[in-house]
Amino acid sequence: MPDVTVVIPLYGTHEGRSSLRAVTAAWLAQDVPCEVVVATAGEIPVAVAEDRDAHRRVRVVRAGAALRAPGLLRNAGATQARSPMLYLSDADIAPLGRDYLRRALRPAAAGRAFAQPWMHRLPGDLPEPGPHGPVDQRPDGNDPFCFVTAASDGSLRACDGERFVWEERSYGAQRYPTPMVFPPAAGLDPGMHDDYQWRAPYHWGGLLLARRTFLEVGGYCPRYFGWGREDDDLLMKAGARGGVVRGWRADPSLACLHFEHRLSYGEAPSPEWRANDALYARRAAAGADAAIEEDLAARRDHGRKVV
Numbered sequence: 405m406p407d408v409t410v411v412i413p414l415y416g417t418h419e420g421r422s423s424l425r426a427v428t429a430a431w432l433a434q435d436v437p438c439e440v441v442v443a444t445a446g447e448i449p450v451a452v453a454e455d456r457d458a459h460r461r462v463r464v465v466r467a468g469a470a471l472r473a474p475g476l477l478r479n480a481g482a483t484q485a486r487s488p489m490l491y492l493s494d495a496d497i498a499p500l501g502r503d504y505l506r507r508a509l510r511p512a513a514a515g516r517a518f519a520q521p522w523m524h525r526l527p528g529d530l531p532e533p534g535p536h537g538p539v540d541q542r543p544d545g546n547d548p549f550c551f552v553t554a555a556s557d558g559s560l561r562a563c564d565g566e567r568f569v570w571e572e573r574s575y576g577a578q579r580y581p582t583p584m585v586f587p588p589a590a591g592l593d594p595g596m597h598d599d600y601q602w603r604a605p606y607h608w609g610g611l612l613l614a615r616r617t618f619l620e621v622g623g624y625c626p627r628y629f630g631w632g633r634e635d636d637d638l639l640m641k642a643g644a645r646g647g648v649v650r651g652w653r654a655d656p657s658l659a660c661l662h663f664e665h666r667l668s669y670g671e672a673p674s675p676e677w678r679a680n681d682a683l684y685a686r687r688a689a690a691g692a693d694a695a696i697e698e699d700l701a702a703r704r705d706h707g708r709k710v711v
Contacts, residue, residue, distance in 0.1 A: 406461070408438040408505055408612070409485035413477030413494050415445040423496045423663040426530065430537030432461055436490075436505040439463065443481035445471050474609070475624030475634035482618060490618055491609045492638075496663045500524070500542040502638055507658050508651070509614050515612035515646030519639055520606040522652045522659040524552045524560065527591045529663065531556050538661050546654060550585045550605035551654040560661070563588045568605075583652070593666050606652035607637030613642055621645055622699025625687070630676030633684040637695065644692035 410431045414421065424442070443465040467480040477493050489509070499505065512518040530538055531554055542559035543552055551563040565588030573582040585605045592601060621641040628634040642648055649675050651658050672679070687695045 405590070406437045406439040406487040408434075408436060408489045408491050408509070409482075409487045409615075410438055410440045410491045410493055411478050411481035411485070412440065412442045412495050413444075413474040413481065414442055415472055415477060416640060421495065423498070423529075426533040426537035426663075427495060427498045428462055428537070429535060430503075430539040433536035433539045434499065434505045435502045436509065438505060439486060441465060441481040442446070442495075443467050443471075443477035445469050445477065452652055457640055462617045463525050473634060474631065475628050475638070476626060479623045479626070482615065482623060485615055488615055489674070490611075490613060490615050492609065492613075493607070494609065496665065497523070497607055497610065498538050498661045500659050500661055501540065502536075502539055502658070504539075504658065505612075507655070511649040511651075512614075512642045515530050515614065515617060517611055517617065517639075517642040517646065517648045518651060519611045519648050520604075520608060520650045520652050521610055521640075522548075522656040523550070523605055523607045523610075523614055523662050524659055525550055525591060525662045525664050526552050526554060526560070526604075526625075527664045528554070528585075530554050530558050532558055534558065541661075543661065548583070551587055551591045552661075553590065565589060566591070569602075580653075591664060594667075599652070606650075610651075610660065611635070611638065611642070617630060617642060617645055621696050622703055625683075625695065626702055627683055628680050630674060630680065632673070632677040633680040637684055637687060640688060640692050641696050641699075644696070649696070 428440050431438055440462045445467050445683050463484060465481050465484050467477055471477050471480060482490055508518045524543060541558050541560050549562040551566045552560040553563050554560055567586040569584050570581040571584055572579060584602045586602055624634050625637050639648055
């Protein structure tokens with residue numbers, strides 16, 4: 405049986421379809437036994453269909469077309485998990501280093517959740533990701549850096565020209581400096597205003613936690629659609645039920661790789677993103693306990709309707 409189930413959502417025409425094969429291979433190459441569950445509201449991706457094996461280490465959950473949000477698809481994928489731990493991720497995020505999961509499991513102890521690992525952003529593709537994806541291409545560097553470029557042998561190096569800004573942000577009762585990065589020329593999104601170019605140098609929604617905790621907090625809130633805020637919401641709830649260790653602060657060498665693409669909301673946030681932002685503001689103001697009870701009640705109602 406696997407120790408960790410990696411749950412990946414995929415729907416629509418998201419660019420993650422092109423990186424899914426490399427991402428799946430990188431998870432399966434981990435030195436901790438894991439499985440990958442891809443939840444999709446559309447057709448089964450070819451990359452997944454070809455990689456499934458007799459041990460069912462890669463499986464697909466076909467969800468309803470109405471589940472057009474990453475949180476809703478991850479909820480569907482989590483129901484099929486065979487392990488006690490869940491790693492909730494994306495189709496365009498790959499772990500760097502075969503020991504990534506083993507090291508991430510250490511802080512995810514005593515009911516805590518491990519979130520927001522440091523993220524290196526790669527504009528374009530790896531020249532040759534190889535049979536295990538980018539897992540062996542962990543970049544070296546002493547000072548923090550975010551954007552990377554890939555050499556002809558697939559090795560990763562820091563890009564010149566990125567700019568870090570440290571902002572004071574709050575997470576619950578905590579306030580501490582948080583990094584944001586303005587990309588080098590290679591990472592700029594053409595035609596997008598500078599105000600929308602800033603990126604977080606960590607995987608905002610990446611979260612490792614016990615399946616038991618995920619169920620106890622009601623999973624992802626079912627009221628978020630499209631992209632945005634569903635991960636902040638789950639972090640708020642998980643933090644109230646055991647705490648959250650943020651990887652980018654605890655150990656920046658524990659990193660992952662993002663295959664960069666244009667932002668889905670373009671020049672300005674979409675109406676769905678704005679609605680999600682307003683929903684999160686309301687739920688955060690009410691508090692984590694109220695949000696958890698609201699989502700557990702929604703699950704109970706859904707269960708009664710299904711029965």
